[in-house]
Amino acid sequence: MGQKYLMKGNEAIAEAAIRNGCMHFFGYPITPQTEVSAYMSKVMPKIGGTFLQAESEIAAINMVLGAASCGIRAMTSSSSPGISLKSEGISYIAGSDIPCVILNVMRGGPGLGGIQPSQADYWQATKALGHGDFQLIAFAPATVQEIVDLMGTAFDLSDKYRVPALILADGMLGQMMEPVEFPENKGPSTAENKPYATTGTKESRKPNIVNSLYLKPDQLEKTIVERFKRYEVIKQNEVMVEEYLTEDADIITVAYGATARVVKTAVDKAREEGIKVGLIRPITIWPFPEKSIAEAAKKVNNMLVVEMSMGQMVEDVRLYANGQCDVSFFGRTGGIVPSPAEVLTEIKKLAGGAK
Amino acid sequence: MAEFKKTKGLTDAPFHYCPGCTHGIVHRLVAEVLEELGILGKTVGVAPVGCAVMAYDYFNCDMIQAPHGRAPAVATGAKRANPDNIIFTYQGDGDLAAIGTAETVHAATRGENITVIFINNAIYGMTGGQMAPTTLANQVTQTTPYGRDVTRAGFPIRMSEMLSTLEGVAYAERVTVDNVPNVRNAKKAIKKAFEAQINKKGFSIIEVLSTCPTNWGLEPVEALKWLRENMIPHYPLGVYKDNTEKGVF
Ligand SMILES: Cc1ncc(C[n+]2csc(CCOP(=O)(O)OP(=O)(O)O)c2C)c(N)n1
Ligand code: SF4
Numbered sequence: 001m002g003q004k005y006l007m008k009g010n011e012a013i014a015e016a017a018i019r020n021g022c023m024h025f026f027g028y029p030i031t032p033q034t035e036v037s038a039y040m041s042k043v044m045p046k047i048g049g050t051f052l053q054a055e056s057e058i059a060a061i062n063m064v065l066g067a068a069s070c071g072i073r074a075m076t077s078s079s080s081p082g083i084s085l086k087s088e089g090i091s092y093i094a095g096s097d098i099p100c101v102i103l104n105v106m107r108g109g110p111g112l113g114g115i116q117p118s119q120a121d122y123w124q125a126t127k128a129l130g131h132g133d134f135q136l137i138a139f140a141p142a143t144v145q146e147i148v149d150l151m152g153t154a155f156d157l158s159d160k161y162r163v164p165a166l167i168l169a170d171g172m173l174g175q176m177m178e179p180v181e182f183p184e185n186k187g188p189s190t191a192e193n194k195p196y197a198t199t200g201t202k203e204s205r206k207p208n209i210v211n212s213l214y215l216k217p218d219q220l221e222k223t224i225v226e227r228f229k230r231y232e233v234i235k236q237n238e239v240m241v242e243e244y245l246t247e248d249a250d251i252i253t254v255a256y257g258a259t260a261r262v263v264k265t266a267v268d269k270a271r272e273e274g275i276k277v278g279l280i281r282p283i284t285i286w287p288f289p290e291k292s293i294a295e296a297a298k299k300v301n302n303m304l305v306v307e308m309s310m311g312q313m314v315e316d317v318r319l320y321a322n323g324q325c326d327v328s329f330f331g332r333t334g335g336i337v338p339s340p341a342e343v344l345t346e347i348k349k350l351a352g353g354a355k
Numbered sequence: 356m357a358e359f360k361k362t363k364g365l366t367d368a369p370f371h372y373c374p375g376c377t378h379g380i381v382h383r384l385v386a387e388v389l390e391e392l393g394i395l396g397k398t399v400g401v402a403p404v405g406c407a408v409m410a411y412d413y414f415n416c417d418m419i420q421a422p423h424g425r426a427p428a429v430a431t432g433a434k435r436a437n438p439d440n441i442i443f444t445y446q447g448d449g450d451l452a453a454i455g456t457a458e459t460v461h462a463a464t465r466g467e468n469i470t471v472i473f474i475n476n477a478i479y480g481m482t483g484g485q486m487a488p489t490t491l492a493n494q495v496t497q498t499t500p501y502g503r504d505v506t507r508a509g510f511p512i513r514m515s516e517m518l519s520t521l522e523g524v525a526y527a528e529r530v531t532v533d534n535v536p537n538v539r540n541a542k543k544a545i546k547k548a549f550e551a552q553i554n555k556k557g558f559s560i561i562e563v564l565s566t567c568p569t570n571w572g573l574e575p576v577e578a579l580k581w582l583r584e585n586m587i588p589h590y591p592l593g594v595y596k597d598n599t600e601k602g603v604f
Binding site: 200 | 408414417418428440
């Protein structure tokens with residue numbers, strides 16, 4: 001600890017995963033996250049870990065299912081179109097209560113879209129990462145350091161609740177270089193304290209079965225209801241949110257990830273001009289910081305949601321603002337990052353009618 | 356003479372397979388081999404999607420249930436996690452040769468040190484008898500009601516032949532279980548495939564020509580006859596590759 005490295009986001013992510021005990025990485029190339037694989041391929045063979053370039057994203061996520069079923073920390077990473085392919089495996093992993101970490105360095109979509117930064121996978125990440133009733137714990141870091149710090153949290157919470165964790169970054173974070181500090185290396189994870197792990201019975205216990213199939217509807221319902229009880233505990237205990245200058249604010253902006261950095265700059269500029277504006281930055285987008293939004297909505301007339309999409313998180317903000325204030329939206333999409341000046345203009349429009 | 360007993364390799368759960376279906380025989384052979392090789396305690400099986408989807412209830416070892424076709428990828432992950440464990444997949448033809456072709460070919464070409472038990476019954480059993488990649492020319496199925504027209508639906512695929520061209524494959528043999536000598540031979544092949552894995556020689560696959568009396572619309576004994584008369588000519592039995600001495604790397 002203490003030493004700072006200047007590193008690309010994607011490489012820092014890989015190093016952070018290794019330091020958190022992840023010795024098994026399965027990936028498939030796609031811009032803008034390829035450096036994660038490249039880094040893993042360089043380091044893993046030297047430390048006795050696994051880097052495997054799978055034949056597809058579908059195979060990669062299922063390799064994660066196989067490895068993580070054996071009780072060790074396993075990870076895969078991709079970008080938007082690749083995450084769509086992984087959605088089958090993600091649903092099975094969630095349905096089998098197997099922990100793992102999945103990284104999405106988002107690019108513009110739909111379809112092949114583009115390769116520039118985007119936040120157009122918020123709905124996918126929080127509402128529909130595969131078929132069936134399930135959630136992932138989803139983190140939305142805003143700096144390279146935060147990605148590094150959240151990697152440990154993602155693995156720990158995933159293990160604790162047996163719910164897969166998603167880190168939702170974007171091309172900007174993946175590609176930017178920033179100084180970072182890493183935690184101590186925890187050493188390779190083991191199957192210790194993982195009673196479900198398929199490591200062989202040694203003929204001394206009953207077979208462990210990792211499975212997501214329940215042909216009897218009442219049994220399937222039971223497992224889902226049990227899983228949602230765990231989700232409820234996660235919602236109570238694991239929300240992470242940053243509130244910036246919200247105390248005396250007349251206007252609240254809401255943004256996550258790299259966009260939140262742009263918005264923060266705009267907030268500072270607005271403050272210099274005497275406009276009392278604050279920022280709520282969800283760090284976990286699932287569980288969503290419902291309470292922060294609900295409380296703030298009672299105190300202001302306007303909220304402004306800024307995203308690199310046509311507006312996805314804005315629906316959650318409207319839901320939890322629950323009609324207590326106006327919620328407007330500003331977004332750029334297709335791989336365009338909104339500028340602080342654009343956001344400032346939007347803030348000023350609202351300030352005209354502020355309390 | 357040795358007493359005929361239940362193998363330790365199987366649990367007490369009764370099979371759900373249809374009367375006359377040969378899935379059950381193959382289960383028993385795999386289980387006996389695991390027991391005889393003394394590897395039950397370190398084996399992890401991967402169950403497919405298909406009629407054998409509930410194989411996880413039957414084998415007396417740790418089991419993972421994979422998405423349709425993805426068993427070789429799941430097995431790859433499990434093997435990489437614990438290289439000393441013995442990992443096998445048990446897959447039907449729809450699973451292995453249609454949706455999971457890429458996973459199968461690439462696990463094989465990587466020389467993944469796993470054993471694949473491949474049940475070829477020339478049809479999709481579980482979903483009610485649709486055409487499989489292995490369905491014979493002119494064979495009537497639910498989705499080839501006029502018989503498989505190869506000009507529209509393509510030709511039946513020979514997986515053992517195809518896979519045996521790949522360098523990563525240590526052992527590939529096609530067997531069947533239509534009579535006692537063939538059952539004995541199938542067991543020998545399965546044992547050899549697991550031994551190849553124990554000795555870290557590379558990817559091994561045993562293709563078992565199997566019956567689906569229910570979806571073929573035949574009595575169990577007629578089904579065996581149909582298998583002999585129609586499947587074996589197209590899918591000849593035998594060893595397609597044996598690199599178990601040298602290994603693939
Ligand atoms: C993604 C997906 N597609 C389709 C299915 C439906 N499905 C279940 S079993 C099966 C066919 C299995 O046939 P085969 O592998 O030949 O095994 P058999 O039932 O004959 O033993 C299909 C298509 C599924 N479960 N998942
Ligand atoms: S449907 Fe066919 S393959 Fe499936 S159990 Fe019945 S006979 Fe066997």
